[in-house]
């Protein structure tokens with residue numbers, strides 16, 4: 270068996286709070302292989318976002334470790350190979366839609382034409398006509414697609430998405446699902462934390478976060 274693109278071993282994460290500590294992850298294990306799309310279900314507050322923050326290296330576990338291609342991310346932060354679509358989106362409001370999507374490619378060029386890649390992604394997501402607007406000039410559902418285009422533009426090896434369809438209507442979801450599947454088809458390890466059955470339906474593997482560990486999702 271090949272080394273998983275992403276491996277989490279024994280992850281523990283507790284948040285201290287005056288109103289009472291929250292033990293969110295309790296020895297969580299996860300393996301995701303290149304080319305695989307895994308969805309993470311779980312009730313609100315179960316720890317899906319906390320898990321993605323650890324997998325992306327934006328937070329550190331109290332114990333346990335995350336490995337990217339076998340290398341602990343604590344030793345080699347995965348900024349060049351791992352991309353995140355956070356729930357809060359985090360678009361740069363001073364940049365246009367196109368400039369936001371181009372940003373990862375300017376920071377880590379892939380050798381391909383940046384303008385062409387940006388047009389390809391915005392077109393695939395049905396928001397090509399918004400390229401020159403600023404994030405504050407488009408709807409939240411459109412912002413979500415811009416943030417997804419930005420996450421995938423530099424072809425990350427690992428793509429972590431938090432509720433990638435949360436603000437989309439029925440017509441907008443199809444292109445997003447196709448893009449997530451397309452990233453996996455290109456060899457990325459893709460993880461989507463979601464409440465949306467339409468995302469679970471296109472997954473290679475579905476897991477559920479329950480009581481701080483992952484279990485096989487009940488289909």
Ligand SMILES: Nc1ncnc2c1ncn2[C@@H]1O[C@H](COP(=O)(O)OP(=O)(O)OP(=O)(O)O)[C@@H](O)[C@H]1O
Nearest residue numbers: 284285286291293312313314315316317318319320
């Ligand atoms: N910085 C923090 N300090 C204290 N508690 C926190 C912190 N961050 C998250 N939590 C708590 O940890 C738990 C998990 O939160 P998390 O955002 O990961 O849940 P989630 O599964 O992503 O929820 P949702 O589906 O609503 O997005 C929640 O009980 C939350 O209140």
